[in-house]
Amino acid sequence: MNKQELIEKYKELENSSFDIAAIVVCQLVLKDLEQLDEPKPVKVKQFVADWYEENKDSFEFNVWDWIAFRDEAKKSENREFNNWINNTRENPIQTLVNMHNFGYEVEKEKRYFVKIKGNIKENMLVYGELLERYFFTKSFSLDDAIYSHTRKELENAKIGWVFDCEGFEIEEVE
Template identity: 35%
Template sequence: MMNSEKVYIEGYVVGFMVDSTGTREKRIQVSSGEIVSIDESFIHKSITPEKVKIPRMVADWIKFAKFEDYHLLGAMDAIATSGRKNLYEWFREDDNMDLFARAWLDGYEVEKEKRYIITLKSSKQKLYYHTEHEDYIFSSYDGVFYSEYHTKTDLEENGMSWVFDCPGIKIEEVDE
């Protein structure tokens, strides 16, 4: 007795061929890298929308709004009164309203934000975020509870955006 369990393979169409009987087959590259030929009638295409990439602050807002049982329009309306200036500015730019809606409906990936090391030029002290006390300090000490890598969003949200405009500050982008 033959097992009638359905199986699906994942791959991408990379070409086609027609055999001597006239049967048209698609050439599929499967995840292992191997290329197989499959009769076209057996292929089912996935119509999963591609996830959009959004900044962390937008992802945080979507997570909050869904937790609070907002609907899409309510979540979009509430951005203006949220007190989150950076979120509101992002939302009003270009096609970001559409991007927000797509992220809400189809899912999203969070963009990796650039990270920086901030150093006082005069004393060579680095800006650290004390994870236990949740505050920023300039120090030569590199301790367990300190983080020396900062995103622009984190700095802006914590009143530290002035470091980007200060001539006495050295800003170094960190490669990830």
């Protein structure tokens, strides 16, 4: 039974009783229940959530198997997760256990507008979904175009260098 189910139970008892003492006790219990801390879901990156979803059914075995026996070929397939789980500063095992016990939320990756600096008409980098490529445009009204990008998307497209280039303006999008 979780906290919310317990609150509902005592609210029903409070409303179904004609005994003043029982009503007062229910109100006191409800007041205490409202103050209880609930564990918050863990925030993780998408690749951690992906690994967890693939391995949650035999969770304990799969964590142990990954650490103790997973062959190098399998680990190199999932290099990002492997690097994360080997980084003890981030407490990866505790994070996985907390995900399993309390749930998780995937961190939203920061998104960016990328513009060429200066007075240039077609200065906004967009990704055309129909064309399946990046290009520059001046219009914010193109259909099937993505105007904001994650760092990972740009790096995968081999244009992550825009973050280090003085000729581009990078604006974080909310």
